[in-house]
Amino acid sequence: MNQLRHQLLNERFTLLVSLPRNDVRLAEAALRGGAQGLKVHINVQHFASGTRFGSLQEERDSLAAILDVARAAGASVGIVPGAATPDGGVFASPEDFAHLAALGVDYFDAYPADAPAWTLVQKHLDVMLAAFYGGTMAQVRALEKAGMRLCEASIMPHDDYGKPLSALDVAAYAELTGALESPVIVPSQKHLLPTDVPALQAAGVRGVLIGAIVTGREAESIETATRAFRDAMA
Numbered sequence: 001m002n003q004l005r006h007q008l009l010n011e012r013f014t015l016l017v018s019l020p021r022n023d024v025r026l027a028e029a030a031l032r033g034g035a036q037g038l039k040v041h042i043n044v045q046h047f048a049s050g051t052r053f054g055s056l057q058e059e060r061d062s063l064a065a066i067l068d069v070a071r072a073a074g075a076s077v078g079i080v081p082g083a084a085t086p087d088g089g090v091f092a093s094p095e096d097f098a099h100l101a102a103l104g105v106d107y108f109d110a111y112p113a114d115a116p117a118w119t120l121v122q123k124h125l126d127v128m129l130a131a132f133y134g135g136t137m138a139q140v141r142a143l144e145k146a147g148m149r150l151c152e153a154s155i156m157p158h159d160d161y162g163k164p165l166s167a168l169d170v171a172a173y174a175e176l177t178g179a180l181e182s183p184v185i186v187p188s189q190k191h192l193l194p195t196d197v198p199a200l201q202a203a204g205v206r207g208v209l210i211g212a213i214v215t216g217r218e219a220e221s222i223e224t225a226t227r228a229f230r231d232a233m234a
Contacts, residue, residue, distance in 0.1 A: 043082025
């Protein structure tokens with residue numbers, strides 16, 4: 001069983017941090033704050049923020065450094081490998097997946113429409129796919145049947161990004177956890193707070209993935225935010 005899946009199934013709650021840049025200093029800050037796993041990216045361009053993650057070849061040295069510090073801390077590392085979209089988006093190749101696994105990456109994370117079909121059956125990286133806004137519960141259950149082993153609950157509409165978490169949101173997460181055998185993690189599409197952790201736990205969520213909406217983009221803010229969530233899990 002892959003590292004993150006084992007952790008999500010066997011611990012009460014897991015804290016993951018999505019790094020805004022593939023920078024070992026940011027990884028170290030998250031780990032100092034108590035992160036139990038990290039998420040990195042390749043082949044991604046965020047035009048609004050100006051953030052670009054290059055190809056595996058471009059990012060390899062940075063990823064290797066991050067994996068070294070994560071391994072020393074006993075933390076898992078997952079990757080967003082891009083998006084195979086009609087507008088020319090790039091997704092990692094099967095050879096890239098083999099190389100990422102050799103580096104020590106544990107799982108990949110993608111929206112199902114962005115992930116090529118072969119990713120469901122490859123054996124190099126564990127399969128995390130996103131339940132998405134506008135999707136149906138039947139689609140999510142079908143993805144699980146087809147090979148999804150971890151689910152990221154990315155179900156909020158874009159207009160709601162950064163807003164406080166509501167009771168109705170928690171109910172939506174509870175519906176998802178009740179429908180799946182795969183562990184569900186909640187990303188910080190909403191502005192999650194440490195005080196939200198008990199409600200998410202009660203809804204059956206197995207962990208949170210906090211990113212820039214919560215952590216900011218610099219080492220100090222990442223460490224501070226991560227520590228606050230880790231303290232809330234105690």
